[in-house]
Amino acid sequence: MPRATVDLNPGQRPDEDPSLAVRNNGGTPPAAAPAPAGRREALLVLSFGGPQGHDDVMPFLENVTRGRGVPRERLLDVAEHYHHFGGVSPINEQNEALVAAIEADLAAHGIDLPVYWGNRNWDPYVEDVWQQMTDDGIEHAYVLATSAYASYSGCRQYHEDVARARIAVSSPTRPGGPTAEKLPHYFDSSGFVRANADALAAALARLPEEHRGTARLVATAHSIPDAMAAVAGPEGHAYEAELTAAARAVVDAVDPGREFDLVWQSRSGPPSVPWLEPDVNDHLRALSGNGETAVVVFPVGFVSDHLEVIWDLDNEAEETAGELGLVFVRAGTAGTHPAFVAMVRELLQERRSGAEPRLGTNCPAACCFAQRPAARPSVDGAAARE
Numbered sequence: 566m567p568r569a570t571v572d573l574n575p576g577q578r579p580d581e582d583p584s585l586a587v588r589n590n591g592g593t594p595p596a597a598a599p600a601p602a603g604r605r606e607a608l609l610v611l612s613f614g615g616p617q618g619h620d621d622v623m624p625f626l627e628n629v630t631r632g633r634g635v636p637r638e639r640l641l642d643v644a645e646h647y648h649h650f651g652g653v654s655p656i657n658e659q660n661e662a663l664v665a666a667i668e669a670d671l672a673a674h675g676i677d678l679p680v681y682w683g684n685r686n687w688d689p690y691v692e693d694v695w696q697q698m699t700d701d702g703i704e705h706a707y708v709l710a711t712s713a714y715a716s717y718s719g720c721r722q723y724h725e726d727v728a729r730a731r732i733a734v735s736s737p738t739r740p741g742g743p744t745a746e747k748l749p750h751y752f753d754s755s756g757f758v759r760a761n762a763d764a765l766a767a768a769l770a771r772l773p774e775e776h777r778g779t780a781r782l783v784a785t786a787h788s789i790p791d792a793m794a795a796v797a798g799p800e801g802h803a804y805e806a807e808l809t810a811a812a813r814a815v816v817d818a819v820d821p822g823r824e825f826d827l828v829w830q831s832r833s834g835p836p837s838v839p840w841l842e843p844d845v846n847d848h849l850r851a852l853s854g855n856g857e858t859a860v861v862v863f864p865v866g867f868v869s870d871h872l873e874v875i876w877d878l879d880n881e882a883e884e885t886a887g888e889l890g891l892v893f894v895r896a897g898t899a900g901t902h903p904a905f906v907a908m909v910r911e912l913l914q915e916r917r918s919g920a921e922p923r924l925g926t927n928c929p930a931a932c933c934f935a936q937r938p939a940a941r942p943s944v945d946g947a948a949a950r951e
Contacts, residue, residue: 573725581931582930585725586747589741589744589746590746594922596919597919597921605704606917607680609707609709610680610681610682611709615654615656615684615687617654617657617688626640626643646876647872660684660869670909670910676910681698691730692733692734696742706743706744707745707746708745713752714803714807714866715807716794716933717934720932721928721934724747748909749915750924754912758811758814759902764863764899765782765819768861768894776858784811784812784815784828785863786866788829789804790841793935796933812827812863815865828843829841829842831877845862850885853891859892860886860892862896868899870900
């Protein structure tokens with residue numbers, strides 16, 4: 566069902582101090598000190614959400630785009646992507662698998678920490694999960710967003726989700742329920758890089774041998790509006806910079822120094838609004854025109870093989886490559902790779918031990934902030950905005 570609109574910033578502009586990170590942490594900045602002894606803590610895996618059957622598809626898309634004036638015709642177009650897969654978004658099962666893997670890893674390392682899962686746009690809604698944590702006596706939550714990068718959609722909006730949930734469960738005796746801090750950006754964490762590098766190596770191995778050393782490597786990520794990219798991170802353009810650094814690290818772990826391209830996918834805005842380019846399909850056409858014969862696409866901008874990956878790459882991009890006569894292989898995402906799961910534990914230990922908060926945990930108030938027009942629906946993962 567739709568969530569009620571909550572004013573995250575009563576009497577205050579959202580780009581003014583105190584930042585969302587400070588407010589979510591109970592009014593103080595995330596600490597560079599060990600967690601207090603005896604504090605009841607938890608991990609929340611916070612994601613986008615997705616429908617779980619045909620009847621869920623339109624209500625889900627209406628949740629995603631509520632209040633933004635998106636034409637129903639556009640929603641119907643996007644809905645067809647879901648109906649093609651039985652109306653079920655794979656992101657839900659993938660998040661359940663990630664939670665189970667994290668729980669097993671924590672237990673194997675003697676860490677007694679409950680793990681919850683909540684979504685922005687569908688069951689289990691983050692507000693409901695925040696109430697459950699409150700009822701369970703959790704005092705502080707560490708939040709793992711299923712996005713590794715800086716941007717409004719990739720970082721700031723998750724801070725907003727937490728702020729909305731805390732307002733929704735606030736009571737006179739316990740304002741906001743648990744305090745919270747989001748785990749930092751993890752695009753450059755060794756576990757994330759290792760998981761993607763192993764997937765890239767496996768994709769290269771699936772190529773015919775004669776193409777393995779010459780196939781063009783193409784990293785993809787969700788396109789966002791140029792205006793959003795310009796304010797990503799404290800100094801702007803952190804989204805592109807972090808993605809470039811991540812793709813470089815992944816490639817170097819497989820074939821040091823090999824060239825790669827960073828391109829974009831899943832654009833959902835009108836032609837009149839500039840978004841990051843080139844689109845992956847346009848790039849494949851350009852590669853073919855330049856004489857390339859094989860390509861390996863690795864979606865380093867995504868954490869799991871959700872609908873935008875399997876529709877935009879496994880259907881549309883692969884079809885484009887076929888029309889061009891390009892040999893095409895798509896690498897997997899981090900998913901539940903053991904190195905990625907271990908990375909989550911390491912990020913938790915970093916914060917609990919009192920390491921200096923990094924970007925993503927302690928973001929400045931104006932970080933990734935801009936007044937934005939209405940949104941078009943992102944299909945599954947990054948909730949891109951016009």
